[in-house]
Amino acid sequence: MLNTKKYKGGRFVYENSSIDDVFTPEDFTDEHHMIAEMTEKFVIKEVLPVLGKIEAQQFDETIRLLKKAGELGLLGADIPEQYGGLDLDKVSSCIISEKIALGRSFAVTFSGQVGIGSLPIAFFGTKEQKEAYLPYVAAGEKIGAYALTEPTSGTDALAAKTLARLSECGRYYMLNGEKQWITNSAFADFFIVFAKVDGQRFTAFIVDRDSKGVLIGPEEKKMGLKGSSTCSLILDDVKVPTGHVLGEVGKGHVIAFNILNIGRHKLAAMALGMAKRALELSVKYAKERKQFGRSLTEFGLIQAKIADMAIKTYVNESMIYRTAGALEQGWKAGSGDIAQTIADYAVECSINKVFSTETLDFVVDEAVQIHGGYGYMAEYEVETLYRDARIYRIFEGTNEINRMVIASTLLRKYSSGEVNSEEEQARALVNEAKRLSRIKSLFWKVADAIRQRNAESGAEQELLACLADMAIQIYAIESALLRTEKAIARNGMAVEKQKINCTQVYMQEATQQLIGQLLNVAAYLHDEQLSKMGAQNLEEWVCAPLVDVITAKRRIAETVIRSETYTG
Template sequence: MMAAIKGGSFIIDEIDGSLVVTPEDFTEEQRMIARTTEDFVEGEVLPHDETIEKLDYGLTVRLLRKAGELGLLGADIPEAYGGLSLDKISSTLISEKLSKASSFALSLGAHVGIGTLPIVYFGTEEQKQAYLPRLATGEKIAAYCLTEPSSGSDALGAKTTARLSEDGSHYILNGTKQFITNAGFADVFIVYAKVNGTDFSTFIVDRSLEGVSVGPEEKKMGIKGSSTRPLILDDVKVPADRLLWEVGKGHLIAFNILNIGRFKLAAGCLGAAKEALELSAAYAEERTQFGKRIASFPLIGAKLADMNIRTFVLESMVYRTAGLFDEGLRELDYSRADIGMQSAKGIAEYALECSINKVFGTEALSFVADEGVQIHGGYGFIQEYRIERIYRDARINRIFEGTNEINRLLIPGTLIKRALKGELPLLAKAQALQAELLQPIPPAAYDSPLEEEAYLIRMAKKIFLMTGAQAMQKYQLKLEEQQEVLSRLADQLIGIYAMESALLRAQKKLASAGETKAGLAISMTTVFVHETFERLEGLARETFAAMETGDTIRTQLSVLKKLARRQPADTIGLKRTVAARVREAGGYIV
């Protein structure tokens, strides 16, 4: 199965913008799915928001079943098993639009994503027939059980065990899983355990089995309306045919499902960022100080502009990545015996992009929510105002689905592994760059909008290749021990993917709608590229300083200076333009 754009190739290739999906490309059917989700949230969920926050399991389950009636639980389930088999753009729109439902969105997201997808992608035909139709309607609710009291980021350090019975009819599971979303009312648990204490494997565990119990609800900082409890397994006899895929393949299921979970989390962060911006823009127009609406003050306007720009970039990244998944998973045949390996390869292709989306998305939302509280002033700290809730709820996202620190280690690590496997010609590109860097770099001239931004992104890719190649050469097999260096390499990759996603979208809009209609997208892209490029140059300097001294670092910094040459953009003026448009729209605008 070949994808049109290979995962990670953005760092070495000029990406064909016509192959990149943007929100402007949505079909009417996709927009209809989005409206259906919005109508469900507004009409069915938000009127009960206060009750949901008090942990009313019965209400949450009833609403999940209503969502099932609308098809919102079956978007990623094949039609053969009672689902809608929607494209990934549509299912991403559902994740985005559900975010306004706060805690309920988390309950639904855990069910349809990490709870159901292991069976979709890795289940046997019998398992799919037994579970998926009922998961699609909400008759059964799913939960995902990976974390343990002593193993969070170190998932493979799990202590839960599974032992095959003498007659081979069942596995006996023992252990405790921690922080399990939906544990209070889930019917089906996807549980990871080590067979014979060594082989990391996955099981479908029904709540009705003897020995399955849950601990008390955790008292959380945010997402209070979602159930979070420990799952306790005490000599639970799980039928042998409830082993998911094969013994010892649990890590492939866990990590690939987490990849999708990371991506879906970024989509949810996008929806929350839009809501926070809308609330903040409205408050800034209502609140007056010194006889003026605070939205008219330039520093408040700058905040609104920055919030809109981050949200625009995140939206561009999320739907670009959704388009990659659409293409990469399009040919999956769920009836094939090797569907598990097919799925693992298809999802792993974009593991790098999933981690990038997760880190950028969760941190963008944290930024937007924090600025939203600041715009609200003292009222932002009061529970009566929804921005306070968004701020609290957002904090968990940087911990969910692998902490951002872990993902920052995974991002360059994944890229290097792909290169060493021959899946990306990263090393050849880096070697070719060495010769190129010895040549003079003539000053660039720009005649059209976004030409300079495109040039800066090309230079950013070269800076990353230069920095990364130096790190690999210096540390070799010990590079994984240099976490500070890896983190800075990750931030370069995140920044490049983010800049390029915004650029490709703005270029597409410019080509199709003209400069006037694309003006705001051009302005936002210009601001983001220039500000991010400056930050990436600083990251490269820090990395070189950590690795080298003397003549070597002087040479490297001299080359870096050539690559980083640019004319500063008037970001202050551009942000004033963006802020004015946000005020006119009363919220997010492109």
Template sequence: MSIVVNKVIGGSFMIQDVDHEQIVTPEDFTEEHRMIARTTQDFVEGEIVPRDEEIEKLDYELTVKLLRKAGEVGLLGAEVPEAYGGLGLDKVSATLISEKLTQASAFALSVGAHVGIGTLPIVYFGTEEQKMKYLPSLASGEKVAAYCLTEPSSGSDALGAKTTATLSDDGEYYILNGSKQFITNAGFADVFIVYAKVNGKDFSTFIVEREMEGVSIGPEEKKMGIKGSSTCPLILEDVKVPVENLLWEVGKGHLIAFNILNIGRFKLAAGCVGASKDTIALAAKYANERMQFGKTISSFPLIGKKLAEMNTRTFVLESMAYRTAGLFDVGLAEVDHTSENVGYQSAKAIAEYQLECSINKVFGSETLDFVVDEGVQIHGGYGFIQEYRVERNYRDSRINRIFEGTNEINRLLIPGTLIKRAMKGELPLMQQAMALQAELMQPIPSQTFEGTLDQETHLLAMAKKIFLMTGAQAVQKYQQKLEEQQEILSHLADMMIQVYAMESALLRTRKMMGRSGEAKAHLAILMTTVFVQEAFAQIETWAKETLAAMETGDTLRTQLSVLKKLTKRSPVNTIEMKRSIAAKVIEAEEYVR
């Protein structure tokens, strides 16, 4: 069922061109993929939506019952290998499930925490015995999993955890002491993936069972949103965890934690795709029903502009998410789950795309926040009333910029990861930067663009050069102290995020044009043009701010003159394009592509 593409080096999109035939897009879905999407949609509409209000009141018994039903139809075992009771599906399928579940609101989070960060540590890093013992019951929903990393004193600084694990005198148990905070599913979970420091120093991972003596659960947190999900502290007091419940090896906990978070970040973006689509449908339908000044508000251009921008950003996010799913399908296909060194294989395969995962997480969470904010605005005063679903979408979305590492942390990780890969010789980043310096000393010939998306393709190439120019300047100026310049790193991250977004939309649309013709790809062409033009303008602004932060006087003027050569472009009528996009959304009353 997997869509076959070649393996790609993580981060290489910043310095290499990509063939549009070598990315996965939603237009590539097989009939099996569409069947999985329908199965998920049917489950949500048949089992979750009718119980929505009960779930929102946090009924443990009901949530567990529905989780088991989800297990019965295969939604919990998609990423569990068949040998351990799962379906062993590809990442595209799992991404589709994550997207389609989002209409289930907080229940989608209960599922997501269970199947992702709760189950995957055992899938990728467990021993054969651990997999046989735990995965079948997790895949069926007989048992529910939770992931326990955050502590009262350590959030983003995960390695600062104070929970300890001490080997017993007889060598048969690790004695765990400490507490974990904000644990999703804690109220009813049976299995906990817990991080603790062996002898207070070696960060390690343990499979802890609820029934073990000394395990207790604190009270439910009263949250702003996602109210139908359980969020409690986990308290560990002299908990005797059998040594065979150590996951992978002592001191390897950071590799498990960070790589599982990578997967979590990517899955979060997939959920944001679904939630954005849901909100677009709510907003478009309301705009067609709400009358003001004698006509529907959907007929007002400023409302249409909102719907067009909501739809465009969602199209771009969808393009990014499935492109990344395709990368993982190829990378993880090489992991041998029966191998003794499966942990190393898994860590390497997942870490390959950690940069792309952070990009998806930041862009996805901020896209959803934009979409739900505009959704509320279109609803006007009614958007502030709980009777209208868009109000909950607004509240529920806010946590995504904090979940799985804050967006600020991820913004620091994005350029930092790229530079580290370059320093290790995994990417010829500095060589490309040096070649660009020589190129920029030469006159840049004027460009004429006649073909569809030719100018946008050129702007993408220029955006990569702008990043290389400003990034190389930052590395040269600050060297080892660059990590202290967080504002500059954030701007570099934003440039990389926009490059991946621009490229994902461009590649997807060119693929659509090649297969179906320009007429059928017309809407995608409009959205891609609008997005690339506006994203490029942002990149130009960030580059100017970054250069001005690093240099002054003649040096700055010289650099700005070079930047000006890279940013030449002919303006396009995005207002008219957005009106055309809006007309399609308003007519369909849902997300369109």
């Protein structure tokens, strides 16, 4: 379990953590395992048998399943008990998001309901608003949707053109505008709508579907996730009572951005679930498929692909549940300011989103490759996973904008004098711990160079993206390293060979890539000191004992092939 010290978001780049500071999947309680089993059983027994109908947009099945999920309590993880929810810890909520991913299009509908569609009310609503909506959300009797994106504003949410004007009587607002790509819109009972009061004050509203002037556009024709509903929402002189203003007038950005932060972490957990499924399908297919009289799993290049998929998934899983544990710590230690508590972990949520969705794309692409021509055929599940996965790098803010969030937030923290480097404590994997410490030092050298060039504003996004990639890899490497060391402390090195191999291989390959990026940045900046540091670190790491990556990957693949599923 975690210690009682509150983890403050973003500090991983300048503070050293111990194994007692992080939550790992090996820390799951009996209740966590029960929730995982219940969610997975719900998807297998209830969702998958009717997935064909869902993919054909027979939304009556979708609505029925949401109510069934409500009966099981799966919709109420983040809703307080007094409003009909279960008020589970953030790890449990994360587990549900991961396991529901097996339901593909239904998982997106589910996520819209439990995440961005209802959390604005759960976290920022008044008592009356919570009483009016949350019990029905938890039961699946009311379905929510989140309406932020517009035809001319996506990531730049504050450029929204939807307008709200207070009526002369002062009892309601008149809303006019159009929202685009709204998940669950075909059957949503209410929408969280963002509009500018008098064209200036960005504000959140709860808009009921049956309000006069609410119009729903036709279903969009999408590349993937065909079983989820995606339509436009048109607001034509819609009267919204003043009691349906969510939060404060002019403070809609506080709700919008913090809900997106939480949404990014939930999305990362879903991407993890999809990646595990793609790996499982690949291993089972490769074991059955024969070429030249041999199973595909006997070929070295197929083993390498399986190993790479497993390694990235292990690192991804380590990051996601470390973050879930940190969120739970923050929630318990918070002062009641939910917005600030969520904002504390904005960097970690963005890191999780970027890493997990890009890992998913890598894994599903390799899954199709392992399936060969069959992977391109619609009757094979990996073909659907490949199409479904592509939107995840765009959902909840593109990965490009999330990289800007990561870099700019850390630069802001750094410039405010929060940096506090400490000597690395004793570690089980000594060489890896020293290398991680070196990477952290290099991160701040790059940050210094960017600040001296006055590039924090985003004028040179390539530099900020490089800094973000360094931060992402620091969090990824440290999360895997701490998880592995925690497992070693419990079970010994002989038992945890798979974790050790995954961690060492990932770290060696990731650091090699990072040094290459660093040298490219140094060349652009004409920074001789940075170039020298990069070259020196590269030389030292090459001369140091290197991990035998080929043998390690063979061992990783052997373990996964033997179990026919992801093994952490």
